[in-house]
Amino acid sequence: MSKEKGFATIINKLPDKRRFRFFFFFVFISFIFWMSTKLSKEYQVAQSFDVEWSNIPKDILLDKKAVPIYLTIEASGIEILWYRLFKNRLQLSLDKVDFDSDTVFLSTNDQYLAIQQQLFNSSKLSQISPSNLPILFSRLRSKKIAVRANTDVKLRPGFLGEHDMEVLPDSVLVFGSQSILDTITSIPTILFRFSDLHQALEEELDLMPISGLQYEQKRVKLQWTVLRYSEKQLDIPIEVINLPQGVRVRLFPPAVKVTATLPLDKINTVLPSDFKMVVDYHEIIKTQASSLELLLLEQPSLVKKLTWEPKTVNYLIRK
16 A cells, blocks of 8 residues: 555656646757757768769770769768768769770869769868779670661551651661670560551651660651552553564463552553563473463552452464
8 A cells, every 4th residue: 555655656746748748849949959050060071972974985884883982071960961861972974084995994083173063062072082983894896787667557448658667767876795786686666556547657766675785876767658549450461572583472362451559649640551561482482381471571660569360371373
């Protein structure tokens, strides 16, 4: 019973909740003032920074294990805290570095102004270490490789491409190790999809990234002229070539029916005289066959597709 009374006496002597709150509030405010005083003071420290390289030559591959750089700086406590938590990377340029030798160093003293500009205005840079920063790298080989358009394009019925799709440029300079370059025959683009195409196509496409390779340029242009096409039928007379003097050959039939797929706006400009369909008299001598295969020697460049019937003709020789 006496123990319970003693515990109750101790509890009663403790301050109430309001006093506890006031006490902790006072401690918190004191801590804030103390931190403000500490962080506002100037300190000199040696701070490490990771390096991010810029203006890297295309035929150079940098080692991912870059050597850190150490700066002796004079700055306020809040700035030093910011450097250690967030602003701990420096960007250095390689545009003036000579990679002709196997061992390459960057003079950090030559980068003094570039480094100072990346610090807070009130921070003072006094020393950079190391004075010569080693650059770990390997040299890449280069090869010009053809670009392959990776497409899934569906044309509207009645439309065809005037020519094959064109990729500009049709090849790019690629950098990588010789072992990888030897296995690459073409560089595909990112897949491009289009449906119901019925007009000229012009699109910029990204090249497909390939591990271990770098591209001189990462985008190419895809061009494709699309026209409306229609079919036209023509009767083309058949000629006999290599015919000896004094020999006459009669063909059955004497003409062939041609079906040509042509651009609709040019369809009326194509005439039977624009085609040349022949049989060769030498084939009669060689094969003694009862029929001769028809050969197409001339056709307009506008023709997209051409079929004809019959494929062979019978003949009768007269001397």
